[in-house]
Amino acid sequence: MKQQYDLAKWLAGEMSDTERQAFEKTPEYATYAKIKDYSAQLQAPDFDQDAIYRNVVSREKKQPKVIPLYRTVFRFAAVLVIALGLFFVAKNMMPSTETAENAEFASFSLPDESEVTLNAGSEITYKKWGWDNHRSLTLEGEAYFKVAKGKKFEVNTSLGKVTVLGTQFDVKARDGRFDVMCFEGRVRVDYGEAQTVITKGQSVSFENGQPIDVPQNDGVGPAWLQDKLVFHKVNFPTIVGELNRQYDINILVKGVPSAQLFTGVLPRKNIDEALQIVASTYHLNLLRQDGKIILEAR
Template sequence: MEENYKLAKWLSGEMPENELAAFQAEPDFALYDKIKKYSAELETPTFNEQLVLSKILVSPKKEIKTISLMQNWFFRIAAVLVIGLGLFFTFQNFASYTEYAENGVLNTFTLPDNSEVVLNSGSEIQYKKWNWDNNRALNLEGEAYFKVAKGQKFEVNTPLGKVTVLGTQFNVKQRDNRFDVTCYEGKVKVNYKDQELVITKGMSIAFDNGKSITIPESTVQSPEWLNDELVFYQEDLKSIVSELERHFNVSLVIKNIDNSQLFTGTIPAKNIALSLEILATTYHLKSTQVSKNEYRLESLDAQ
């Protein structure tokens, strides 16, 4: 009430000099002075200055909130962190994950449902974590051994065919135009082009350039390549050489060889010299080490 009284005295010109100096020093004086100035300039025939003043006095004053510079920076940093964390978790859930096994090494890892995967040399797998339990699907290029946890169906997609299981152990190999699947436990459904086949424990199927290959049943409990043995069924020299290159991480140069003979058998793969000796004996070749990681294979018949 006292503030309103002072304002009324000032507007009416009745404020003493000693009070006027103190009133002019108040923070709101500049606002009052502007109102008085602009009100005086209005050209209205019936302007009621007292009415304007009373409206100003009864209207609620908005509280002016101030944020310190430090608080402002704090809020900016917090906003950046919140956005960053949101983008990070979104990326974690929706991004594709890639597992890769370089030549000469194996890569063992687990999927979100604790299914176990061993990726053979020179192979790659891509999958997404988001909604994995309801959509257990991945893309494979190369060769991998799977021990699948129980749950929804599990799909392995390759450029040549698709393998579908529920919970089992199996091996999938896709190299160029060759597609092999072996079941070690449970049941596996294989889709290759327009064919759909089901195999059970101990059974294998293979296709090479669209042609079906008969593979005898086996009693082994896991892929031989896990124990440094490379097993081949009716495969040509080029395929065998490529597999040895991936396994040992070496370069094998073939010279003057024109041999279409298909090979079926097992090559021990703990020692590159022994593996090449077996290959050379089978195909009548000469193996020469050119450098630390390069070998040359030549036909003895051409010499």
């Protein structure tokens, strides 16, 4: 969004000298300048009423000049080709967004053939243009990555950054908690001032600025791709939020449940069983009224 705003200011000539100098140093500036130059060539000439009148009067004294239809068609086609070219260039330069709605997964490939699977209620934004020189994306939620062999690859979140080179890993950033699990290769995790490197089978977690001890993973892949919701030392609101996303429901909580942390596994395809486990663990009554699911403190 910031880049689109800067582009608009530059095209309108509303940038200060400092802003313009900074904008001209960006990798995309050369392309923007070309698009602006090409667009300028497509502008219509200024309207001169007197000249048009004189032209009409003079034509009355001359034989009409017939312009072959094919020339008009060729000119129109040339303008159309240029316009389409500018459209596709601009489209490729705009950030691309991939989204997984609640109760759904979404899989896609990045320009370098790296494979990404988004967990429910997650989103990734990245740029296709210049990907080979800037292999970076922004994640909101959780995603599993199978990174193609090659240059450095970065995943940015609101809580931390993960840097990898040809590996498989899972990143989750929700509600103040940041989890990274490595299933192949090695990844570097940046969280605040802390930096750590983990390898296959290792995991690292932070919550509200503090590290959390978590067990090693099985090295196979994230549990949610196996229809299991695995939790380790999470609070009650986190469990409810994950169930809402995975089942696309809205659980109503009445009363104040226990503050105990939950470690365990819930099914991803059996909401009744999942709710029973949660209700039993936190000593809650499970009610269904008018199509609503209610967890009520006893």
